[in-house]
Amino acid sequence: MDTKIDIIGNLMKSEKQYWESLLNNGINKSELFFKGCEINRKGNGKVISILHNDESNRILEICNKNHLNIFTFMYSIILVLLYKYSHEEFISIEVPILKSENISSLLNTKIPLIQKIEKEQTFKEVLQSARKTIKNAYMYGNYPISKIYDMKDGYREITESPLTDIVLISKNIHAENISNEYSKQVKIVYETENDKITISIEFDEGLYRCEYIKSILNHISNILTNVTKKIDCKIDEINIIGKDEIKILLDDFNNTTMNFEKDKSIGELFEQKVKERPNDIAVVFDENRLTYLELNHRVNSLARALKEKEITEGSIVGIYIHRSLNMITGILAALKIGVAYLPIDPSYPIDRVEYMIENSGTKMILVSNDLIKKLPESFQIINVDDSNLYTKDNSNLGLQINNRNVAYVIYTSGSTGKPKGVMIEHRQVVNFSKAMKEALDLDKYKSILCMTTVSFDIFVNETIVPLLNGMKVVITKEGEDIDGEIIADKIISNKIDIIQSTPSRLKILFDNKKFNESFNRLKVILSGGEQLRKDIVSKILQYKNVSLYNMYGPTETTVWSLVDEVKSDERILIGKPIGNTELYIISRDNELLPTGCIGELCISGEGVARGYLNREDLTKEKFIMNPYSKEKRLYKTGDLARWNLDGRVECYGRIDNQVKIRGYRIELEEIENILLKIKGIRQVKVVAKEKDGVMYLYAYYVSEIKYSISEIREKLLKKTTRVYGALIFYSIRKNTINAKWKTK
Structure with a gap:
């Protein structure tokens, strides 16, 4: 008796x-990437595919030649399918027990098959490994599956498998009376009868949409075509997407061709608007306002002052100006003479200001009078508050500006601790302006409120774009952008049609009663820069007079690249590509992914930036040649996304540690690197966590010197932007940092 117990114990130990x-x-x-997505019905679904005789014969021939059973072959096909969907190193599939086994004597009715797969493997090598995987799984398959599930990190759910969404069933060899265990899983069932193979997929339509299930059969068929022609083909050579789906992904979803004035500069297009509507109000700040003609006159005078300083076409001019009419004047003056403007937020710490100016090679800075004292005396400046500047010749300069000149350089967060400058050309802004006009039907609207800081690229959509479309731009003062009372007054008194805001700012503004009331005056809300939350959508959709648009786009592809009009709070998408913009969802191995599959969002088209200023290495890494469209470049965003069946895109977060706080792009490593330069700080971990609908940054640090929180924050703000002042700090004991931050 004891011997028998020992044998069972040893067997259980080896199984464990x-x-x-x-x-x-x-x-x-x-997981199947489309689980729970775009559900439009409930009930049990089933789709069937009968393989052609020649296809079935080729499979049987391969199995006979390589001494394989058909189950091993079909299992290997599904392995490749799931690898192509996820590009995960280990793939799990569950299978029932064999018909020959006595169910009543077994602890399990299904068994997981877990196999490592690599893109460099050949399909033949996958088959050989599969045979071993199947043999071992059934050999050790009487170990309780609940205990196997318990081994999975983070497993808590008891209603579905933590290992896989897929069950593979052979009607020829597997027990059939246990199917109710798989109610939340997709059952791929095959049967061989009279040398003909039939594949069916059974699924819950409340979890899986039929169109996606049908695509599985198409992808299986494409894999079969590849491997039956060449069993030694490498996994990364297998293309699961057929010609019809490739056409949808490359052509139908990217049907965005749009005519625009590709030979014109921003300055030329602005002058066209001045000619069309000279007496219309162009810009308002506080109690001051300028017509298009008056603004143009001031711009021309300042542009001549710049020319007199021998500022040449193609160079960079800093804009270090308080929010004002002069800020807009300075930007347009730079653009008119073909120089790029470098926006510098007056709230930036001087260390960051000096870095941006020196790194960009900026030779001249347009500056507000009271900011002059902040700058080193070595910098060349023009005081835009000097009224004598605007007494010069105010006629158009008549310059022919190359629209491939850089229009602006915006510095974004960098993982090294140093920000990087993105170069956007005139042509890209001109295309973006036309695309916004079409996507938002801007001809219907007359005014927009400019609340965004000049250093944030969506400022372009609140100033340059509306001016090129003949609208009125109303500029808020510094600090007013989160004051609901003041914003409401400006909306009402200036008859504002459009506002643009990050969701986090909208959440703050909605706390004000008057701001809520002012929504009855608005017509369009543009929300972007961070995830648009359901509670914000629900709030805005209560106002029937307002159209809400969710906007998406990195600085590197010119402000916004996708737009979606939001009509429901059920599923919030980032929409479709704007004019002359193409999108691709690719795997970590740079393969085009099918509709619905989650991968990295890549953007191509007219909006793609020239690159990073003085960072050729990073430019080559992030801006690559578009393999799907000759002579175009493609930007890899680092964002995870998927195509929906209707050609709209859904976002799923980041590949890396970049986060968005109040619309600002932040590399967590940048903050860590800055904090590590503080004397005495030896270890740092920065994480982002959401609380009450607002994203916060938490910094956990180990320091040999005792600092107060205010001291650390002050040191940080000397090096970087004010948004980092929202960091929450925790001082912790040495060697506990990795364990500590995970528990918060």
Whole structure:
């Protein structure tokens, strides 16, 4: 009796060790990317595909030649399919027990198959590994599956498998009377009868949409075509997407061709608007306002002052000006003479200001009178508050500006601790302006409120774009952008049609009663820069007079690249590409992914920036040649996204540690690197966490010197932007940093 117990104990021990050896690899669940997406019905669904005789014959021939059973072959096909969907190193699939086994004597009715797969493997090598995987899984398959599930990190849910969404069933060899265990899983069932193979997929339509399930059959068919022609083909050579789907992804979803004035500069187009509507109000600040003609006159005078300073076409001029009419004047003056403007927020710490000016090679700075004292005396400046500047010849300069000149350089967060400058050309802004006109139907509207800081690229959509479309721009003062009372007054008194804001700012503004009331006056809300939350959508949709647009786009592709009119709070998408913009969702191996598959969002087209200023290495890494469209470049955003069936895109977060706080792009490593330069600080970990709908940054640090929180914050703000002042700091004991931050 004791001997029998020992044998059972040793067997259970070896079974446990086998499953632990697999689960200790930290495997992720093999999920179907479209689970819960775009559901339009409930009930049980089933789709069937009968393979052609020649296809079935080729499979049987391969199995006979390589001494394989058909189950091993079909299992390998599904392995490749799930790898192509996820590009995960380990793929899990569950299978039922065999028909020959006595169910009543077994602890399990299904068994997980877990296999490592690599893109460099050949399909033949996958088959050989699969045979071993299947043999071992059934050998150790009587270890309780609930205990196997418990080995999975973070497993808490008991209603579905933590390992996989897929069950593979062979009607020829597997038990069939246990299917109710798989209610939340997709069952891929195959049967061989009279040398003909039939594949069916059974699924819950409340979890999986039929169109996506049908695409699985198409992808299986494409894999079969590849491997039956060449069993030694490498996994990364197998293309699961067929010609019809490629056409949808490359052509139909990217049907964005749009005519625009590609040979004109921003200055030329602005002068066209001045000619069309000279007496219309162009810009308002406080109680001051300028017509298009008056603004143009001031711009021309300042532009001549710049020319007199021998500022040449193609150079960079700093804009270090308080929010004012002069800020707009300075920007347009630079653009008119073909020099790029470098926007510098007056709230930036002087260390960052000096870095941006020196790194960009800026030779001249347009500056407000009271900011002059902040700058080193070595910098060349023009005081835009000097009234004598505007007494010069105010006629148009008549310059022919190359629209491939850089229009502006905006510095964004960098993981090294130093920001990087993105170069956007005139042509890209001109295309963007036309695309916004079409996407938002700007001809219907007359005014927009400019609340955004000059150093944030969406400022362009609140100033240059509306001016090129003949609208009135109303500029708020510094600090007014989060005061609901003041914003409401400006909306009402200036008859504002459009406002643009990050969701986090909208959340703050909605706390004010008068701001809520002012929404009855508005017509369009543009929200972007960070995730648009359901509570904000629900709030805005209460106002039937307002159209809400969710906007998406990195600085590197000229402000916004996708737009979606939001009509429901059920699923919030980032929409479709704007004019002359193409999108691609690619895998970590740079393969085009099918509709619905989550991968990296890449953007191509007219809006793609020239690159990073003085950073050729990073430019080559992030801006690559577009493999799907000759002579175009493509920007890899680092954002995870998926195509929906209707050609709209849904965003799923980041590949890296970049986050968005109040619309600002922040590299967590940048903050860590800055904090590590503070004397005595030895270890730092910065994480982003959401609380009450607002994203906060938490910094956990180990320091040999005792600092107060205010001292650390002050040191940080000397090096970087004010948004980092919202950091929450925790001083912790040495060697506990990695464990500590994970628990917060």
